[in-house]
Amino acid sequence: MPQVSLTVNGTQHTVEVENRTLLVELLREKIGLTGTHVGCDTSQCGACVVHVDGTSVKSCTMLAVQAEGANVTTIEGLAAADGTLHPMQEMFREHHALQCGFCTPGMVMSAIDLVQSHPEGLSEHQIREGLEGNLCRCTGYHNIVKAIAAAWPLMHGKTMPAAAE
Amino acid sequence: MGHEGIGASVRRKEDLRFLNGRGHYTDDMNRPGQLYAYIRRSDRPHARLGAIDTAAAKASPGVVAVFTGADMAAEGIGGLPCGWQIHNKDGSPMAEPPHPVLATGKVRHVGDPVAVVIAQTRQQAKDAAEKLAIDYHDLPGAAGLREALAPGAAPVHDEVQGNLCYDWHIGDKAMVDAAFAGAAKVVKLELENNRLIPNAMEPRAAVGDFDPMSGDYTLITTSQNPHVIRLLMGAFVLHIPENHLRVIAPDVGGGFGSKIYHYAEEAIVTWAAGKLKRAVKWTAERTESFMSDAHGRDHISTAELALDKDGHFLALRVSTLANMGAYLSTFAPCVPTYLYATLLAGVYKTPAIYAEVKAVFTNSVPVDAYRGAGRPEATFLLERLVDVAARETGIDRVEIRRRNFIPNDAFPYQTPVALQYDSGDYTATLNAALKAADYAGFESRRAAARARGKLRGIGVSTYLEACGIAPSAVVGSLGARAGLYECANIRVHPTGSVTVFTGAHSHGQGHETTFAQLVHEQLGVPLDQIEVVHGDTNRIPFGMGTYGSRSLAVGGSAMVKAMDKIIAKGKKIAAHLMEASVEDVEFKDGTFTVAGTDKSKTLTDISLTAYVPHNYPIEELEPGLEETAFYDPKNFTYPGGCHVAEVEIDPETGVTSVVNFTAVDDVGRVINPMIVEGQVQGGVAQGIGQALLEHAVYDSAGQLLSGSMMDYTMPRADNLPNITVGTESTLCTHNPLGVKGCGEVGAIGSPPAVMNAVVDALREYDVRHIDMPATAPKIWSIIQAGRPRMAAE
DSSP: OOEEEEEEETTTEEEOTTTTTTTHHHHIIISOOOTTTTOOOSSSSTTTTTEETEEEEEEEEEBBGGGGTOOOOOOOOSOOOOOOOOOHHHHHHHHOOOSSOSHHHHHHOOOOHHHHTTTOOHHHHHHHHTTTTTSSSSOOOOHHHHHHHHHHHHTTTTOOGGOOO | OOSSSSTTTOOTHHHHHHHHTTTOBBOOOTTTTTTEEEEOOOSSSSSSEEEEEEEHHHTTTEEEEEEEEOOOOOTHHHHOOSSSOOTTSOOOOOOOOOOOOOOEEOOSTTTOOEHHHHHSHHHHHHHHHTOOEEEEOOOOOSSSSHHHHHHTTSSSSSSSGGGGEEEEEEEOHHHHHHHHHTTSSEEEEEEEEOBBBOOOOOOOOEEEEEEETEEEEEEEEEOHHHHHHHHIIIIIIIIIGGGGGEOOOBBOOTTTTTTOOOOHHHHHHHHHHHHHTTTTTEEHHHHHHHSOOOOBBBEEEEEEEEEOOSSSSSEEEEEEEEESSSOOTGGGGGTTTTTTTTGGGTTTTTTTEEOOOEEEOOOOOOOOOOOOHHHHHHHHHHHHHHHHHHHHOOOOOHHHHHHBBGGGGGGGGEETTOEOOOOOOOHHHHHHHHHHHTTGGGHHHHHHHTTTTTTEEEEEEEEEOSOOOOHHHHHHHBBBBBOOEEEEEEETTTSSSSSEESOOOOSSSSSHHHHHHHHHHHHHHOOOGGGOSSBBBSSSSOOOOOOOOOOIIIIIIHHHHHHHHHHHHHHHHHHTTTTTGGGEEEEEEEEEETTTTEEEEEEHHHHHHHHHOOOSSSTTTTTSSSEEEEEEOOOOOOOEEEEEEEEEOOOOTOOEEEEEEEEEEOSOOSSSSHHHHHHHHHHHHHHHHHIIIOOOOOOOSSOOSSTTTSSSOOOOGGGGOEEEEEEOOOOOOOSSSOOOSSSHHHHHHHHHHHHHHHHHHTGGGOOOOOOOOOOOOHHHHHHHHHHHHHHOO
């Protein structure tokens, strides 16, 4: 069986996988990081989104062997060591942007990439379109959209440009 | 005090673990030596089962066992039980054919489980399952209601010729017929309520385990009601007594009804764990969820409303066909009867109502309760019919509703279809919703949209639901094979912290927060010293679980009762310590005081004394401070309200967008406004999904066409608007909290509001009614068909 070496949340791992093993299976079953979820089998739901080298990726759509040498961040790696939440986690809590919590890890990881990749600001319309790849069945997205808009200024350290509102 | 209690939007206690990936969902759980199950399912809608050749699968790498229906039958494993028995018009019981755990003799729907392969890894089990050679002899199949009832249709169950499960009715037919005979106006509407697939984001999963030393079985499962699963599976399927069967429903990723039922896979992994003396895990792939989770809705109805010359409703007559699917799921028979036809009065004082319901077996996945369960079907029918009546009498849509509302002074109000409403103020919710939605200013927005080339419409729905289910004696007389009380155990620890053990189950509702707020309010204990435990039959005395918006109204009331007992006992201990008479001891904000004195003891003083009873009335009182209560509700609760939807249709594409949505609901007393608002928004999103996007589609032979998330249109963020939520509360009069329930209102009130808006937007095309979902092709076709006529006029 092939071996994969990768860094997950700052820790180096080398694990044996099958050729067909998916990145999400490696994370959940080989490394035991069960915060990343599997909600579908057609890459529709986004519950499995993680960051690979800083970019959001559906980890059900990437083979584990493709992550050789990669730097992966999962939901477990977001908060600081002292428990301080990432601003996106904090805003999800503040705005009640989660109910059952199952889509939440993927939703938060997608949202962070969405905010990071839009330093010019994000309109509500852009946020909603940016969440196209993530399904939530509980919240109706209303509070998720609010949480992401509220996280933007915290992550960029400035107020949202008016044009983006 | 107060800022964390009733009425405070406390941030949720459960969020920290979910936001950090530290939730514990069933598939996250692993047991030592665990094996993996993969279930081979029928890809045929209807077929006789011939030989199943398991040799190649058994020889496949990693395979430990392969079991078929014959193996389970040989061990006397029972079928999956149905929890509700409906009686026909003639008093005879419904047809209740067996529901084998693994198919025997025939397969009856695509997804029917045929065999289970158990292997060292998930992939090995799946690989081996492909090597099973199953000999099918195809039979004609029908997934649709009309097709299954057609003369000569193949019987889904050989013993149920004609496929009729039951033919039931409610109401006074003679009175209704007489009212129709004398009516100034009769409005008739044929409508369908589209079949839905719940799609909680967490797929179902189950882990069975067995300890050969103790004989104890453990089942970890994605359930909304672990005690109900223990009862059904233990007593009826696997014959395991309660003391040897522990059912754990840990963090559960959404349910919406679909995780109420006892499913075959739970019995399979538990039984297989016992056979193999090893833990067995099964996790659904989403494609399996589509063809094995109970579906929702699927009605065809004819509705007629009789009115007098002033637009007063005189009588309502309804005839409905309801799809049961291939087998009776746990609560399926009650959904189109007692959760549907009893709601047909809605918020209106219609004096005579008659409804008949035929439930039909078809070659499709079993249908059972999905968010709202029967009440969305009743509301859609009624609120569409009222809009059509308004249009055909020339009375304004809002005015005809006002004219027929049950007035505020009529409560308690006895409907002609069994229910007695305790409280409500339908004018208040209507007025508040119209104001919040700027209904009065709509025509200018319609004109502005027209200038942009868009068709804009507005729709109103005034609805009511019955939830907080339910009085045990009442539901028992209606065919329930269970009581619907709830249980709570409150444990005050020696140092004054509190653990609540509740029979309700949280799978997104935020019980760990709301229930802690109740304890804080009543006992004065800080929120961070209150822990809420749910979902484990070994830790919680008993429970009926969470569905039908019952957790707070029934489970919360049980907590109040248990805390009343805590306070009563605490007063006795406090009276002893303060050398006062019990009658003089008062309890408020966590402190016992002797009236008229400065003597006081905190709850912590009392709990410490209760567990260290050195100075204690030991002759009269047991040590400890822990109480259990069961609460059986006196009535259903009746949330209601008004939803206003505003849509825009692009006539070039037929795409309908909900541009504004306003919900004003009466859910009784609100404990946590933030959570209530979230529940309503989520329910509305599912309602908009039903109205515009979602449809479980079978072909004529019974093949599921919308069998994945690529084919079944789940609402996404850019399909939905912001959802404005308000509340206008009247209190429930018969439970101690005055609460009514908020979990389902969004999904009940919203579909007709959206569809009334769609029909309104298309008014120049002379559209009388559109069935859901209002997909772009459907709307585009209506517009195209309307164009030549408009051009000719």
